[in-house]
Amino acid sequence: GQIVHLADYRPTDFVLERVDLTFELDPTNTKVDARLIFHRREGVDLSAPLVLDGDELTLSGLLLDQNEVPAAQYDVTPESLTIRDLPAESPFEITVTTYINPEANSQLMGLYRTNGIYCTQCEAEGFRRISYFPDRPDVLAPYTITIIGDKAANPVMLSNGNFLGGAGYDEGRAFAAWFDPHPKPSYLFALVAGDLGVVEDTFVTMSEREVTLKIYVEHGKEARAAYAMDALKRSMKWDEERFGREYDLDIFMIVAVSDFNMGAMENKGLNVFNDKYVLADPEIATDQDYANIEAIIAHEYFHNWTGNRITCRDWFQLCLKEGLTVYRDHEFSADQRSRAVKRIAEVRHLKSEQFPEDAGPLAHPVRPTKYREINNFYTTTVYEKGSEVTRMIATLLGRDDFKAGMDLYFERHDGQAVTVEDFVKSFEDASGRDLTQFSLWYHQAGTPLVTVSSDYDQASGTFKLSLEQMIPATPGQTAKEPMHIPLSFALILDNGSPAVPTKVAGGEVTGDVLHLTERRQSFTFTGVSSRPVLSLNRSFSAPINLHLDQTPADLAHIARHDTDLFARWQALTDLALPNLMHAARDARDGKEITCDPSFVAALLEAAGDETLEPAFRAQALTLPSEADIARELGGNNDPDAIHAGRDAILSEIAKAGTKTFLRLFEDMKVDGAFTPDAASAGKRSLRNTALSYLTYAEGTPARAAAAFASADNMTDLAQALAVLAHRFPDAPETTNALATFLARFDGNALVVDKWFSTQATIPGAGALARVRALMENPRFIATNPNRVRSLIGTFAFGNPTGFNRADGEGYRFLAEQILAIDPRNPQLAARILTSMRSWRSLEPQRADHARAALTTIEQTPTLSTDVRDIVERMLK
Numbered sequence: 055g056q057i058v059h060l061a062d063y064r065p066t067d068f069v070l071e072r073v074d075l076t077f078e079l080d081p082t083n084t085k086v087d088a089r090l091i092f093h094r095r096e097g098v099d100l101s102a103p104l105v106l107d108g109d110e111l112t113l114s115g116l117l118l119d120q121n122e123v124p125a126a127q128y129d130v131t132p133e134s135l136t137i138r139d140l141p142a143e144s145p146f147e148i149t150v151t152t153y154i155n156p157e158a159n160s161q162l163m164g165l166y167r168t169n170g171i172y173c174t175q176c177e178a179e180g181f182r183r184i185s186y187f188p189d190r191p192d193v194l195a196p197y198t199i200t201i202i203g204d205k206a207a208n209p210v211m212l213s214n215g216n217f218l219g220g221a222g223y224d225e226g227r228a229f230a231a232w233f234d235p236h237p238k239p240s241y242l243f244a245l246v247a248g249d250l251g252v253v254e255d256t257f258v259t260m261s262e263r264e265v266t267l268k269i270y271v272e273h274g275k276e277a278r279a280a281y282a283m284d285a286l287k288r289s290m291k292w293d294e295e296r297f298g299r300e301y302d303l304d305i306f307m308i309v310a311v312s313d314f315n316m317g318a319m320e321n322k323g324l325n326v327f328n329d330k331y332v333l334a335d336p337e338i339a340t341d342q343d344y345a346n347i348e349a350i351i352a353h354e355y356f357h358n359w360t361g362n363r364i365t366c367r368d369w370f371q372l373c374l375k376e377g378l379t380v381y382r383d384h385e386f387s388a389d390q391r392s393r394a395v396k397r398i399a400e401v402r403h404l405k406s407e408q409f410p411e412d413a414g415p416l417a418h419p420v421r422p423t424k425y426r427e428i429n430n431f432y433t434t435t436v437y438e439k440g441s442e443v444t445r446m447i448a449t450l451l452g453r454d455d456f457k458a459g460m461d462l463y464f465e466r467h468d469g470q471a472v473t474v475e476d477f478v479k480s481f482e483d484a485s486g487r488d489l490t491q492f493s494l495w496y497h498q499a500g501t502p503l504v505t506v507s508s509d510y511d512q513a514s515g516t517f518k519l520s521l522e523q524m525i526p527a528t529p530g531q532t533a534k535e536p537m538h539i540p541l542s543f544a545l546i547l548d549n550g551s552p553a554v555p556t557k558v559a560g561g562e563v564t565g566d567v568l569h570l571t572e573r574r575q576s577f578t579f580t581g582v583s584s585r586p587v588l589s590l591n592r593s594f595s596a597p598i599n600l601h602l603d604q605t606p607a608d609l610a611h612i613a614r615h616d617t618d619l620f621a622r623w624q625a626l627t628d629l630a631l632p633n634l635m636h637a638a639r640d641a642r643d644g645k646e647i648t649c650d651p652s653f654v655a656a657l658l659e660a661a662g663d664e665t666l667e668p669a670f671r672a673q674a675l676t677l678p679s680e681a682d683i684a685r686e687l688g689g690n691n692d693p694d695a696i697h698a699g700r701d702a703i704l705s706e707i708a709k710a711g712t713k714t715f716l717r718l719f720e721d722m723k724v725d726g727a728f729t730p731d732a733a734s735a736g737k738r739s740l741r742n743t744a745l746s747y748l749t750y751a752e753g754t755p756a757r758a759a760a761a762f763a764s765a766d767n768m769t770d771l772a773q774a775l776a777v778l779a780h781r782f783p784d785a786p787e788t789t790n791a792l793a794t795f796l797a798r799f800d801g802n803a804l805v806v807d808k809w810f811s812t813q814a815t816i817p818g819a820g821a822l823a824r825v826r827a828l829m830e831n832p833r834f835i836a837t838n839p840n841r842v843r844s845l846i847g848t849f850a851f852g853n854p855t856g857f858n859r860a861d862g863e864g865y866r867f868l869a870e871q872i873l874a875i876d877p878r879n880p881q882l883a884a885r886i887l888t889s890m891r892s893w894r895s896l897e898p899q900r901a902d903h904a905r906a907a908l909t910t911i912e913q914t915p916t917l918s919t920d921v922r923d924i925v926e927r928m929l930k
């Protein structure tokens with residue numbers, strides 16, 4: 055694990071013109087012939103050797119223009135192949151032969167086997183586990199692929215691009231050939247072979263080309279791919295309408311596999327998916343599952359333009375494709391569903407995942423300048439904060455200029471591997487706006503803190519707003535420059551209508567956006583007839599922490615009147631947080647927990663407001679999570695106290711709102727056959743939120759047990775099960791429900807994952823023993839990433855009291871598991887280890903235990919680069 059620096063980037067000495075790959079499939083001994091045509095880049099020294107990357111490879115044959123290369127002309131190790139004395143001007147052909155063992159590939163990078171299927175994962179650096187190759191994103195070439203394999207075992211043989219042909223080959227073997235005309239980097243290569251079922255459809259593009267769509271799944275699961283197919287067609291249409299992007303091959307394929315390190319992968323024309331994000335029907339999938347499938351299908355499809363047609367020059371530019379593509383999938387979901395509700399969910403996710411990352415030892419800029427293991431940079435900062443940065447560009451430029459900038463980007467850079475600077479330049483050139491200061495969002499890590507005070511002068515009718523920005527120090531970055539922060543705002547008058555100031559001084563304001571660009575800056579609004587209530591950072595226009603001292607009355611006013619629904623939700627959250635923080639402190643000090651009745655009243659008012667959509671009301675009623683409260687408290691955290699305090703507040707709300715919740719529980723019942731649409735999902739969500747509160751008010755499992763018994767879809771069933779398990783873990787009703795659930799869905803891996811994760815999140819010190827017992831269950835499969843995440847990952851990320859046990863047993867357990875997973879699957883181990891990223895904000899006793907557990911990991915000599923990188927940064 056050497057450290058790679060952005061500053062060291064230079065182009066390759068040789069240009070790759072074409073790639074021809076032939077695979078002779080064998081579960082344990084697959085032969086790979088790679089024929090690569092290169093030419094020396096102009097001006098490159100004659101003595102320059104060709105250096106190809108490898109990872110755990112053995113070379114079996116090497117030809118130069120079809121002649122064997124003498125041993126003296128090359129050097130080879132498992133990690134690289136260096137060939138000297140290459141032709142000066144003419145293109146030449148290198149043929150590399152390797153044998154690889156897909157069956158033994160437990161890292162799930164390169165070519166591996168899952169459930170008898172051959173499958174690949176090459177991003178970021180997996181191709182070098184298949185053949186020696188210039189495995190970097192700025193090496194683009196068209197690929198021809200020939201797959202030869204046992205005919206009976208591999209009726210399906212797929213790769214990127216268009217199908218050229220295939221037939222019987224010899225005794226029992228068949229071949230299939232594919233050609234991808236679009237130059238692409240090796241990380242977008244894919245191969246899938248085996249015996250799979252398929253669902254087929256077509257899509258007619260904006261220029262009237264018919265594209266074949268195929269989704270491959272395990273036999274018998276075809277019907278469960280219908281929703282994914284529908285989402286795919288809607289994504290294709292949306293990208294044409296919103297971004298003018300048309301699909302560019304004759305066929306688009308998706309393959310669902312059950313062993314996969316992440317969500318999905320955008321290989322050109324052949325996306326490979328974790329089956330969790332493809333398979334759905336009302337019996338097995340929750341509304342959340344449907345929403346995830348829609349978003350991820352869209353995300354991977356959108357990569358066809360943002361990532362594939364235009365790719366990254368180097369891996370430091372990862373946000374160029376990921377941040378932008380997340381922004382695109384967010385916009386897609388917002389258009390398909392409720393924009394405000396979608397935004398609330400995005401911000402919840404950003405705050406609970408990205409903000410802690412940005413505030414802890416793993417903080418890094420959206421566009422980092424160094425890395426040791428690129429796999430560890432597929433982070434919420436690169437993805438989610440990267441998306442927020444793109445979103446801010448859209449806010450700064452306005453819809454038309456943003457569109458013009460995107461168009462220019464596509465036009466200028468199609469077929470290229472580019473940088474964040476190229477991306478930003480497209481917007482500058484299209485809009486005429488200087489984005490130099492704005493670009494600091496890519497380079498400065500840490501969540502900016504904006505502190506605001508305001509002053510209204512009745513006599514002059516002026517409203518003065520004073521803002522100050524502070525960007526906290528992060529690893530490797532201490533002094534920070536002030537950033538350009540776009541803040542959407544409204545001044546809401548007593549009667550609920552917005553004030554329309556006649557004049558603004560002190561800085562730029564465009565539409566409802568105030569541009570904070572100085573470290574300290576004051577804006578003065580004139581023509582404001584009465585004291586307004588300030589609503590700031592509406593729609594979460596900037597990913598910042600905001601300190602704005604507002605009275606509960608002002609917050610309630612926003613919650614009631616803002617035309618931006620997101621801001622109304624934000625105001626309710628801001629009302630809730632001080633109560634939850636006090637409750638945590640009081641719980642820690644053994645004091646009685648109280649709750650401001652005006653907060654409860656505002657919450658219940660929103661809950662009962664029938665002019666608001668149910669999904670919004672459900673969001674309003676869902677209090678900030680324990681992790682959110684911990685973040686607000688900032689340090690010296692005691693997860694048990696936070697949990698106890700939050701629980702007490704939930705009880706208060708439940709008691710005060712019993713009537714409302716009873717009514718909602720009745721009124722929000724969805725009749726008729728299940729449909730996964732947003733409106734029905736919103737009703738289910740509100741009804742299940744009411745159910746949860748009612749169990750607090752009633753104190754017995756009866757209602758949840760009845761809901762479990764009568765549920766006719768997975769959303770209601772899983773919610774009822776979660777309420778039972780989390781609130782009444784020892785009740786016979788819970789034992790019964792868990793057993794019934796398992797008996798009914800045993801054998802359905804995705805649902806069994808839910809059975810594991812529901813139990814992994816039961817709060818309290820008893821959680822660890824439960825998790826350990828579940829690991830002994832024969833259904834716990836240590837080699838399946840989804841199963842490992844559903845039990846161990848969910849426990850570490852999603853069970854604050856259970857994981858952060860005061861005696862440190864949770865951390866010791868995690869260390870033990872990381873050391874067990876790491877030799878098999880370093881990426882999975884490293885990812886789960888990041889669950890400890892906020893360990894320094896724990897109270898001292900827990901923090902000591904956490905440090906000791908991390909040190910145990912660090913002192914293990916055989917760690918993968920992935921885990922070593924994370925653990926060392928975490929302890930620094």
Ligand code: B3K
Pocket residue numbers: 177178316318319320353354357376429432
């Ligand atoms: N680009 C892939 C992620 C690859 C992760 C490699 N460790 C999926 C996505 O973001 O669409």
Ligand code: ZN
Pocket residue numbers: 353357375376379
């Ligand atoms: Zn992506």
